Amino acid sequence: MKTTNTNSKELYEQHIVGNYPVAPLTLVKGEGSRVWDDEGNEYLDFSSGIAVNTLGHAHPLWVQRLGEQASTLAHCSNLYRNPNQALLAEKLTDLAGAGKVFFCNSGAEANEFLIKLARLYGRDMTGVEGRRYEVLTVKNSFHGRTFGGMAATPQTKIQKGFAPMLEGFAHGEINNLESFEALITDKTAAILIEPILGEGGILPCSVEFLRGIRDLCNRRGLLLLLDEVQCGCGRTGRFFAFEHAGIRPDAIGMAKGLGAGFPIGAVWVDRKFASLFTPGSHGSTFAGSPLACAAALTTLEIMENENLVEKVAQRGAQFRESLEKLAQHHPDKIKEVRGLGYLLAMSPVGETPPLQAALRERGLITAGGAAVRFLPPLNITEADLEAGLKIIEAALSEL
Ligand SMILES: Cc1ncc(COP(=O)(O)O)c(C=O)c1O
Structure with a gap:
């Protein structure tokens, strides 16, 4: 050119x-x-x-593996199996616990999956579509620029110009359990939280708050969804940031560091909820390609070896x-x-x-x-x- x-x-x-x-x-x-x-x-x-x-x-190893994979099979769609996707899903469930993995390409897409999971879960609980669908998030958090991500991100600078926002979100204060308890209605399906607010300026949720939110979700029958897009993949000195609080979420969104520079996102979902998605209920053309998964597999291998x-x-x-x-x-x-x-x-x-x-x-x-x-x-x-x-x-x- x-x-x-x-x-x-x-x-x-x-x-x-x-x-x-x-x-x-x-x-x-x-x-x-x-x-x-x-x-x-x-x-x-x-x-x-x-x-x-x-x-x-x-x-050097990341470069070598990407080169090898690109010259073998870069993309084949999700209509066919590819071994790298299977191996990476196994690796992520080793890290997160018994569950299943959905692949995507970015952090915002990981959160879209989490929001859709909340809606499927809400429908499943009531048997009626749209009866329980509300997702609670933290003021000042950041969940991406898609319509779901923006609605989950209660910041004027993110939402300005794009009204109307997607319906079904309410926002509590970081480290204030009561503010979340007060927001729960018969429409609430899930709480979505960044364990450390990254774009918000590195504001950590306290251990007590995260444990309290887990307990609240258990008591009120809500899903606990964690956005580990920025704070996950080893960045806080544990593979997942929530590990510092010793809790177990129902689903975890990842992206950013997972491919060490090659775009890939993933969501781990607890085994109990993974079957809410059925063939045709969600998808992404590029997600989980042999090349993207090779990048993530190599990243995890090097993280472990070093x-x-x-x-x-x-x-x-x-x-x-x-x-x-x-x-x-x-x-x-x-x-x-x-x-x-x-x-x-x-x-x-x-x-x-x-x-x-x-x-x-x-x-x-x-x-x-x-x-x-x-x-x-x-x-x-x-x-x-x-x-x-x-x-x-x-x-x-x-x-
Ligand atoms: C916590 C968190 N969630 C979601 C996103 C959105 O990710 P992406 O830009 O890959 O869509 C970001 C990006 O900064 C983020 O920090």
Whole structure:
């Protein structure tokens, strides 16, 4: 294909829908925890493509396996079995418990499945379609940009312009069990929760709250659905974030880190509820392809072989301590440090973008939003973590 203009900034302005606040940086290459822009500048990557690049960039085994699978069988639809999908589903049930797996391509799609599961469950309980269908979610949480995801995400900035929202959602306060109990009606079918609110600025649900919600769901006959799209796949130092609370959900949505950069989403459903879906009740053309599943299988294999979840738990705690020390030195700039493992945030006294820009100018890229999020690859070296801390220290001193 002939291209006449190689200036990405201009091409973006001319041809890309402007729905993202894009940073002034064109990335062209990655290796390990580092990326390079089109001017040859090197950056430490503490954003991991918003918690996606579990293994950093260009992990040799991941690259090799994707190449092998692409040259063998990339896609075959869900009308035929493929061995990688079967193996990955088995692996995910080993991790989550006795249940079954639905594959999709993104976090929002995982949540659509969870919302549909709630509706099927509600119908099953009453025998009448549409009698129990309401899903309760947490204010400030984020569940994606589809109509189901938006309705589950009670934020004006997400919903603005797209009214009317999908019906059947109500929202309680994080870590306030009573606020959820008060919302339950004879229409409620499920509670959908992010164990750690990622886009909300890394706001953890307390262990007591998650246990209380599990108990509430048991008492009132509701499904407990967990959105582990951002906080799952080892990022908090356990494979699933809910494990810190020792609870067992009825279904878990995953995406982001599962394929370490190849798009794949999945939902694990407890065996009791998996049969609510029957042939034709849901689907996705691309989901669970041999290629996507090879990416996820390889990711899980490397995570296991390199003990990445344990490393995240240990090094994440040290990293958080160092961030807290920095925050204590700069109370005029940093309000708080939050999170677990490699799902950490510093909330600045002022706006997030200036601190993010200061870090970027010094060679560290991060994820933004309600706070500056530090989401390094799970296999980052101690030397790179240390180098990142030095940049954060310098930026806070000089800002
Ligand atoms: C917790 C959570 N759920 C759902 C989503 C939506 O995922 P996707 O952008 O892959 O649709 C995100 C994305 O940031 C997320 O953090």
